[in-house]
Amino acid sequence: MNNKNAELFVNQIIAKVEKNKELILQVEQNIWKNPEIGYKEWKTTKYLQRIFEELGYEVKPAGDIPGFTAEISTGRPGPTIAIIAELDSLLCPEHPEADRETGAIHACGHHAQSAYLVGCAAAFAMPGALDGLCGSIRFMSVPAEETIDLEFRNSLIEKGTIHYVAGKVEFLYRGLFDGVDMVLFTHVLPNKEKPFAIDEGSDGCITKHFEYCGKASHAGFAPHEGINSLYAASLGMQACNSLRETFEEKDYIRFHPIITDGGVAANAIPGVTKLDTYVRASTFSKMIEVNQRINRALAASAAAMGANLLIHDIPGNMPLTNDKILSGLFTETVSEIFGEGNVEHTPWNCGTSDLGDISCLMPTIHPYVAGAEGTGHGSDYYLVDPVRACVSSAKVLAAMTVKLLMGEGEKAKEVLEHYQPVFKTTEEYFDAINAIKMCKKTVVYNEDGTVVLDFQNK
Ligand SMILES: [Zn+2]
Numbered sequence: 447m448n449n450k451n452a453e454l455f456v457n458q459i460i461a462k463v464e465k466n467k468e469l470i471l472q473v474e475q476n477i478w479k480n481p482e483i484g485y486k487e488w489k490t491t492k493y494l495q496r497i498f499e500e501l502g503y504e505v506k507p508a509g510d511i512p513g514f515t516a517e518i519s520t521g522r523p524g525p526t527i528a529i530i531a532e533l534d535s536l537l538c539p540e541h542p543e544a545d546r547e548t549g550a551i552h553a554c555g556h557h558a559q560s561a562y563l564v565g566c567a568a569a570f571a572m573p574g575a576l577d578g579l580c581g582s583i584r585f586m587s588v589p590a591e592e593t594i595d596l597e598f599r600n601s602l603i604e605k606g607t608i609h610y611v612a613g614k615v616e617f618l619y620r621g622l623f624d625g626v627d628m629v630l631f632t633h634v635l636p637n638k639e640k641p642f643a644i645d646e647g648s649d650g651c652i653t654k655h656f657e658y659c660g661k662a663s664h665a666g667f668a669p670h671e672g673i674n675s676l677y678a679a680s681l682g683m684q685a686c687n688s689l690r691e692t693f694e695e696k697d698y699i700r701f702h703p704i705i706t707d708g709g710v711a712a713n714a715i716p717g718v719t720k721l722d723t724y725v726r727a728s729t730f731s732k733m734i735e736v737n738q739r740i741n742r743a744l745a746a747s748a749a750a751m752g753a754n755l756l757i758h759d760i761p762g763n764m765p766l767t768n769d770k771i772l773s774g775l776f777t778e779t780v781s782e783i784f785g786e787g788n789v790e791h792t793p794w795n796c797g798t799s800d801l802g803d804i805s806c807l808m809p810t811i812h813p814y815v816a817g818a819e820g821t822g823h824g825s826d827y828y829l830v831d832p833v834r835a836c837v838s839s840a841k842v843l844a845a846m847t848v849k850l851l852m853g854e855g856e857k858a859k860e861v862l863e864h865y866q867p868v869f870k871t872t873e874e875y876f877d878a879i880n881a882i883k884m885c886k887k888t889v890v891y892n893e894d895g896t897v898v899l900d901f902q903n904k
């Protein structure tokens with residue numbers, strides 16, 4: 447495949463995306479007006495499924511959860527590229543355009559992803575679009591990226607409907623990523639200086655719920671009969687804050703607890719104090735290591751007060767590493783379509799995404815595209831430039847797919863040869879995240895007066 451041919455194929459697919467511009471913008475509008483939160487995206491799934499079927503795709507539904515996959519094959523052997531879109535919205539009832547009943551609103555711009563997904567699928571379904579390519583393209587419409595509404599998700603886990611709160615992890619568990627070699631994606635971000643951006647990656651996290659268990663008593667005449675769980679929690683936070691200067695900048699560690707329950711009456715010593723937080727870090731091993739130190743500090747603070755501490759750790763997201771060769775291809779492709787200097791390169795961000803989990807198993811990119819205004823997840827968030835967010839994204843992703851699958855898929859093979867997975871198999875990955883799960887009381891008071899801290903996950 448020579449350069450001239452490559453240019454021709456890329457230009458052809460971009461023209462095909464452009465031909466579907468109206469459809470792409472219609473999808474953006476429709477989903478903006480019908481926001482649904484994670485694992486409840488049934489209307490959105492039905493709507494998108496119909497569009498894919500009208501485009502001639504055979505849709506494979508995810509089953510008893512929202513979402514689906516649809517694949518197109520070139521008929522020639524080669525790698526499988528997945529293009530992913532997230533289905534879920536957020537909750538922000540204060541947003542003027544939020545769903546009146548549910549408070550749902552696409553304040554993270556995920557609706558733009560379904561629009562580019564349809565744009566790419568429509569372009570590749572057109573006659574001649576697969577000429578000169580090998581392998582397959584899998585379009586994946588995935589639920590539940592945002593870690594919210596946990597009560598509902600836990601109820602789905604209890605019923606056995608889902609096994610993991612994050613949609614991509616659940617898709618992985620259900621085998622819907624089987625056969626995929628690499629993943630392409632974009633995410634809208636407000637207030638970017640340049641139209642496109644990509645960083646080296648982003649943090650992973652462990653989500654934590656913890657409860658200091660003391661003893662309630664009358665705050666006025668019998669505080670000596672109580673054990674103040676709120677003070678124990680306050681000591682725990684102070685201990686963690688004192689650990690902060692041992693956190694190295696390169697590890698991008700974040701710990702940001704909130705108190706969700708700190709007592710019931712001002713005239714009683716609080717018997718139970720509940721907190722939620724994430725522990726974030728830039729690598730899996732650092733995440734585990736720091737979490738242990740935080741658990742030790744929290745448990746020791748409970749022991750200091752004669753209280754106990756229940757720790758409930760749940761795997762959040764894995765750190766995301768943007769594949770270097772795919773990132774280079776992204777920058778090159780944006781430059782070819784929109785001119786040089788349109789990609790901002792940033793070092794690292796401390797947000798997390800369940801695409802991180804996928805990046806531990808296969809080459810993945812999570813670049814950003816401008817086009818939104820206001821505050822991400824906030825009540826003033828709007829997608830103000832859908833052409834950029836949806837149509838331009840579709841052009842870049844479709845052009846990248848063409849470049850990866852051209853000829854004998856040489857570029858995709860180069861990506862795969864250089865990729866170093868964090869986990870060699872899906873089983874190894876699930877063993878690692880399952881090992882994070884922990885729920886136990888961490889202070890043991892022995893009869894001989896010794897106190898043992900049992901904060902390790904064994
Ligand atoms: Zn978000």
Ligand SMILES: [Zn+2]
Nearest residue numbers: 554556591633
């Ligand atoms: Zn998002």
